Amino acid sequence: MNTFKALVVRENNGYINYQVENHLKKDMLDDGEVLIKVAYSSVNYKDMLAVQKNGGVIQSYPMIPGIDFSGTIEESTDSNYAVGQQVLVTGYNMGMTHTGGFSEYARVPSSWIVRLPENLSMKEAMIFGTAGLTSALSIFELEKNGMNTSLDQAILVTGATGGVGSIALQILSKAGYKNITALVRRKNQVQVAKKLGAQKVILLSDFEFKKKSLAKQTFNYILDTVGGELISNLLPYVCYQGSVSLCGNVGGIKLNTTVLPFILRGINLIGIDSVNISQDYRQMIWSKMAKEWKITNSTLFTDITLDELPDTIQLLKEGKHLGRTVVDITK
Numbered sequence: 001m002n003t004f005k006a007l008v009v010r011e012n013n014g015y016i017n018y019q020v021e022n023h024l025k026k027d028m029l030d031d032g033e034v035l036i037k038v039a040y041s042s043v044n045y046k047d048m049l050a051v052q053k054n055g056g057v058i059q060s061y062p063m064i065p066g067i068d069f070s071g072t073i074e075e076s077t078d079s080n081y082a083v084g085q086q087v088l089v090t091g092y093n094m095g096m097t098h099t100g101g102f103s104e105y106a107r108v109p110s111s112w113i114v115r116l117p118e119n120l121s122m123k124e125a126m127i128f129g130t131a132g133l134t135s136a137l138s139i140f141e142l143e144k145n146g147m148n149t150s151l152d153q154a155i156l157v158t159g160a161t162g163g164v165g166s167i168a169l170q171i172l173s174k175a176g177y178k179n180i181t182a183l184v185r186r187k188n189q190v191q192v193a194k195k196l197g198a199q200k201v202i203l204l205s206d207f208e209f210k211k212k213s214l215a216k217q218t219f220n221y222i223l224d225t226v227g228g229e230l231i232s233n234l235l236p237y238v239c240y241q242g243s244v245s246l247c248g249n250v251g252g253i254k255l256n257t258t259v260l261p262f263i264l265r266g267i268n269l270i271g272i273d274s275v276n277i278s279q280d281y282r283q284m285i286w287s288k289m290a291k292e293w294k295i296t297n298s299t300l301f302t303d304i305t306l307d308e309l310p311d312t313i314q315l316l317k318e319g320k321h322l323g324r325t326v327v328d329i330t331k
């Protein structure tokens with residue numbers, strides 16, 4: 001590699017700008033034992049925050065964003081990883097304080113690497129991406145707390161047409177769940193959510209929240225991707241001994257609740273983090289995603305090039321982005 005191309009975020013006189021730059025030198029990449037030729041990356045909500053001023057993601061500039069990628073090892077000083085091996089990386093400090101995946105090359109610590117599971121291509125890994133990993137972790141944790149296909153439990157997915165929510169609907173449906181409700185904000189998302197696997201769809205504006213500590217027991221399990229006011233309003237509707245997984249903050253970071261759903265209905269609130277989970281847990285969840293939870297053959301996703309990335313980030317900023325977008329770095 002002499003020079004390479006990447007999306008670069010820079011700060012100039014207090015302004016943040018980002019564009020695809022050519023002819024970048026290797027010393028632009030942060031340290032690590034393994035140099036990887038990136039094949040695919042994907043677009044996540046956090047990437048949109050990364051290119052915003054005060055987005056709370058990037059700490060110092062210039063920075064290559066991109067919180068996940070798959071690719072092939074080109075150089076390695078760790079004997080556990082060989083040149084030519086196909087791998088994927090998500091989370092840690094990537095695209096935040098360590099140069100990330102919106103780039104033809106990435107250099108990372110070998111401890112961050114997940115071996116590409118059998119039966120999953122590099123492209124499929126990024127159709128899932130960080131959003132898919134987060135959905136899978138949420139489902140795994142809810143199942144640990146009793147969610148089970150053999151019982152007719154009512155499951156609600158919020159932010160259901162977003163990256164995490166759309167993959168969650170597809171995995172739940174593939175796994176055999178038959179009582180899945182999607183919560184969406186816009187009418188044109190109703191059919192989309194049904195296609196993704198929801199049997200029922202609730203339009204947020206039609207849901208009349210009773211602002212009480214306890215409301216009618218309606219959902220056994222909630223896979224929440226929104227946080228804030230929405231999940232605060234939904235906790236009173238969780239059934240006795242039900243569980244809620246919580247991974248996102250698109251709806252805000254404040255959680256306004258009372259102890260009553262917890263102490264009178266014994267509900268669980270399970271925090272989901274995909275960034276710093278252990279390698280063993282990561283590898284196990286990725287192998288489930290490559291086997292019984294593999295939905296990538298039927299997933300609808302948008303395929304873009306690195307040059308088209310700024311336009312997609314703009315769609316995310318405007319709230320017009322649907323589902324998953326894969327960045328094909330090889331084009």
Ligand SMILES: NC(=O)c1ccc[n+]([C@@H]2O[C@H](COP(=O)([O-])OP(=O)(O)OC[C@H]3O[C@@H](n4cnc5c(N)ncnc54)[C@H](OP(=O)(O)O)[C@@H]3O)[C@@H](O)[C@H]2O)c1
Nearest residue numbers: 045134159161162163164185247248249250251272273274
């Ligand atoms: N914990 C982790 O490790 C982890 C990993 C990945 C993602 N996340 C977080 O998970 C969240 C979702 O990520 P994503 O990639 O799925 O984002 P996304 O693709 O932007 O989707 C967000 C979804 O939430 C909906 N939404 C936004 N604001 C809402 C509100 N106030 N009330 C109801 N619905 C609302 C959006 O609906 P519209 O289409 O109507 O706008 C959209 O369906 C983000 O906060 C992200 O940072 C966390």
